[in-house]
Amino acid sequence: MAEKIQAVKGMNDLLPPESAAWEWFDEQVRRVMRAHGYQFVRTPIVEPTALFVRGLGEVTDIVEKEMYSFEDSMNGDKLTLRPEGTAGVVRAITEHNFLYEGGRRLWYAGPMFRHERPQKGRYRQFHQVGVEVLGFPGPDVDVEIILLLRALWRALGLSVGEGCDVRLEINSLGEPSERQAHRAALIAHFEQHADLLDADAKRRLHSNPLRILDTKNPAMQGVVESAPKLIDFLGEASLAHFAQLKAALDAAGLPYRVNPRLVRGMDYYNLTVFEWVTERLGAQGTVCGGGRYDGLVEQLGGKPTPGVGFGIGVERVMLLLAEAGALPAAPVPDAYAIVPDAAALPRVLATLDALRSEGVSVLLHPLGKEGAASMKSQFKKADASGARFALIFGADELANDRVGVKPLRAGEGAAQSTQPLDGVAAWAGLLRG
The missing domain is CATH 3.30.930.10 (Bira Bifunctional Protein; Domain 2)
Structure with missing residues (x-):
């Protein structure tokens, strides 16, 4: 490997x-x-x-x-x-x-x-x-x-x-001219206390002394606090x-x-x-x-x-x-599409496209090489996805040009309904919540 x-x-x-x-x-x-x-x-x-x-x-x-x-x-x-x-x-x-x-x-x-x-x-x-x-x-x-x-x-x-x-x-x-005057005063101040400066401060002393004021070294806080204040030079x-x-x-x-x-x-x-x-x-x-x-x-x-x-x-x-606990919960799909048989995919995909155009997010269960998956395994995946509804494209539903809509979460109601495949716009709001 x-x-x-x-x-x-x-x-x-x-x-x-x-x-x-x-x-x-x-x-x-x-x-x-x-x-x-x-x-x-x-x-x-x-x-x-x-x-x-x-x-x-x-x-x-x-x-x-x-x-x-x-x-x-x-x-x-x-x-x-x-x-x-x-x-x-x-x-x-x-x-x-x-x-x-x-x-x-x-x-x-x-x-x-x-x-x-x-x-x-x-x-x-x-x-x-x-x-x-x-x-x-x-x-x-x-x-x-x-x-x-x-x-x-x-x-x-x-x-x-x-x-x-x-x-x-x-x-x-x-x-800049005011900073130059302050810079000269800073250098003079720190030179008088050179024994208190760490290696980083000594390196910056003549190149960028203003950055010494930003030190996090506890041993240098006293000499920094007593340094000339820029506002006095403005x-x-x-x-x-x-x-x-x-x-x-x-x-x-x-x-x-x-x-x-x-x-x-x-x-x-x-x-x-x-x-x-x-x-x-x-x-x-x-x-x-x-x-x-x-x-x-x-x-x-x-x-x-x-x-x-x-x-x-x-x-x-x-x-x-x-x-701060301010992050939102991870997004989940509105619905999970359950398709027992790959033969139904053309009608399923057309319906899902229509739902997505209405602002509904839908996750389609993958059927794999066999082109089929058990209803039990699909419902298990639907529940794990966090989706609020399962869309059931079973043989009985499709024979009547309908799709089953089953609530998966508390608060969405317990009753399963069926909805017409050709009237998506009328019931898409149910899935969006």
Whole structure:
């Protein structure tokens, strides 16, 4: 026997019944996006490596040690499996001059790839749903996408706010010049306490000191807490943008925490940054992160264009939904078709097609090579399928151009009836419930 081939470590299969929960999640996302007027966009999984080096920053963890990059053996191009979605969307709208007619509200969904240690809720192939809004500079759009997320959490059955399933944290990163002043102050502070820094912090000290603030090392919490706060370096315009954001969130009745240590892992962010976090998943508590990136379009070769967006970690949201008991029950067919004899299949299939066109889901029992199966075994399979009704295409029923309809579940009634084969529309509602 040939040796089994297994999936790549950290890249997981999705099989029923779990896949049904993902389908339901996708449906909720599409419904919320449509309600807010957002349009779907799809970009390639493979992009030029330079896109992410330029867009994310050479000294970010993603670029330094997490990207799946390779050289195309056919032409020598340097390519990368996308580690996040924003850079690809910005590349697409720039390449196709997609902002010619004004701003855009876009969303995407799909797999991303990062080479990191697989753990619960954090995998090498993971999935994101994201939004990118381009061409609108005001904090009103920042609030819009945050409230869109509130609508999504509610559609998924999650409670929102302090002490609930998810809560909002916000911060402002200011503008690049303000961050530069804060960066210099951070470096000076951490240099004065170099003996307290771990190896990772020392590596980042002169390349990306802002990321030190995001450390999870308990031994460094004191030196981080005493570090200069970015908000003390913000100018009048940045403070006004942040104040308007908070005022709009207050007006919408959405509670939030201002977290001065909240940063994002990519270099392109400015002004508003936010995260939706949960206490239910331990260390993997961030389920969504986003913010404003007004310089990224120009950085990637386009005209100066403001932008703001977010990315949702779907695996983490699915874990949260399971933990919160918010996942729906796995779907079951409305009916299970029992066919004692393959000779009846032409009439059976025509009837099932008519039922499905009326919105009834029907599972047909396979008859196998023999072209027949016992009624007892078929009823057993019908019951195991979870279907609410059995459709019995027996010889007596078909001789009278009818089909037997037998309830299989409590609450559906106990009486078996027969229905006409040529009048499906009149009784399909009985099966849909």
